[in-house]
Amino acid sequence: MNNNQSVISDEFELNYCIKGQGTPILVVGSSVYYPHLFSENLYEKFQFIFLDHRGFVALPRTLTAEDYTLDKVLNDIEIARQSLNLNDFIILGHSGHAFMALEYAKKYPRHVQKVILLNSAPTNSEERQQQSFSFFNKTADSERKRQFEKDIALLDRDIQKDPERRFVHMCIRMGAQSFYDYTFNAAYMWNSVYTNMPIIDHLWGEAFGKLNLIQSLNDLNKPVFLGLGRYDYLVSPVSLWDSVDDTYINVTKVIFEHSGHNPMFEEPQLFDNTLIEWINER
Template identity: 70%
Template sequence: MNNINREGFDLAYCVKGQGKRKILVIGSSVYYPRLFSENLYKHFQFYFLDHRGFVKSPRELKQEDYTLDKIVEDIEVARQFLKLENFIILGHSGHAFMASAYAKKYPQYIDKVILLNSAPTNSQERQQQSFSYFNETADTERKRQFEHDIAFLENDIRNDPERRFVHMCLRMGAHSFYDYTFDAADMWEGVYTNMQIIDYLWGVAFAERNLIHLLADVEKPVLVGLGRYDYLVAPVSLWDSLDGLDKNIKKVIFEKSGHNPMYEEPETFDRELISWINNK
C-alpha cells in the first residue's frame, strides 16, 4: 500500500490487475479490492484510492476541509501522481457522487464513467422512500432478519462509536444483500472510517445533489449498475427518467444482487462490465 499526501491527509492507494484499460475506484483502498473478482483483474488495471472519509484527520478539521469539491481536487491530484490519462472512473454507493462530480469537472481525462448502487440523491425524503419500499415489498423472512439484526445496532454504536458507519452497514445486511443472512464483517475488517467527514458527505453533500441532474452535464459514456434487492437505495425505478435522456447511458439491473453485484453476481457483473468497457 502506498500513500499520496494531500493537505496532510495520507490517501492510500493500491493497484491490482493488468491490461491497458485503467479503472480508478474511489473509496476505501482496503474495502473495495475485496469486492471485485480476480477475473476482472486479468482484464483491467484497477487503482483503488482512499478519500478523506477513510483516513485519519491530520488536525482539527473545519467543514471546508472535507467538501465534495475538496474530494474532487484530491482525485485530480492523485490522477496526476498516478499519471492516469483517458481512464475509467468508478464510484459505488455514495462514491457515485464523487465520480460524477469529477467527470463533470475534468472530462478531458475521462474515458467512461461507472456508477454502481446509488440512488440519485441521498436526501432524507429519498431514504425514507427506500425504507418504505422495503416495508412494502420485502418478504417476511427478510424483514424478520432485519428486525433481529438492527436490534443490536444501538449497543454496537455505544461500545464503538467511531465505527458507527461500519456497524450500520453490517446491521443493515437484510437491506444490502440478496442473501439477507450474509455476514459482511470480513469485508470491513481493518477499514478506518472518519465519521466527521462521512457524516457530512452522506448527510449533507450527497443529500443536496441529484445524480440524474449531474449526468446531464457529463458528456461521456456512463454505466449505471443497480441491484434488484438493494433496498438501501431502492427502488430501481428511481432511475427511470434516465431512459428518456438523449445520452450514452446504459442501465443494468442485476436481478440476484443487493448493494454489491460485483461480489454477489461476479460472473454476470464481469460479463456486463467487460462487454460495456470494450464496446467502443
C-alpha cells in the first residue's frame, strides 16, 4: 500500500504517506523527506505512516505565538492518530522529531505500543550544540573537516538565494557532519520539502533546548529503541547517552558503528535486522 492523503488539524493541512502493511509505525516529520531513508525491506514487514508536522506545511493563516508550541504539535499528532484509527501503534522520531515522539508517548500513552528514538542528543540546548561542534573539531579526521569547511562555506550563498529553505540548506551543507561517507550529497532527498521556518525555529531553537530526553525516559514505561550513529557529529558524542545503561530496563540502546545521522539509510541491513528483532521480541 502506498497512499498519500492529508488530515486537517487547527487549520494546518498535514500530509501523510503510507508505505507497506503490518504493524503501524507512525514516523513524525516530513512525509516527503522521510520515505527516502527507510528500506523497502521494512515496508514489506510493517506499515510506515509518514506524517507531516506543522513545521513542514504551508501556513494556513497568520500565526500567533500559541501556534508554535510543542503542545500544539502533539495535539496535531493525536488528531492524525484518531483520523487514521491507530489504536495500537509504534511511534518513531528521528533527530529533533525524537522530542516530539517521546513527549507524545508521555502525553498520550494509551495507544502507543513502543517508541523508536533515532539520532538525537538528549537536549538541543545551545551548550550541547557547542559541545557537539567541539567534539567534531577535536576528533574528526582532516579529510572530513576539509569537506565540511568546503561545503559550509556555500551555506550563506544558499540562504541568501532562498531564505525560506534555510533549514534545508543547512541540513544539506552539513553533510560531512551527518554521514559516515562525508562526501555523500543528500540534496535530492530534500526536493519538494516545504519548510515553515517560524515554527521550525521555535521548536529546534527553544522548545527542544528546554527538554531532556533522558529525564523524559524516566517518566515512560513503554519499550524504547534508541538508535545512534557513531559518526553522527550533529548530535555527538554518543557518550551523552552513557547514563542510559542497564538500569533502564525498558530501553534498548544500539550504536551503529558505520553510520552518521541516518543509520537506517547508511547501514540498512544491520538497522533492519536489529529493529525487526526488537519489534518482534519485546
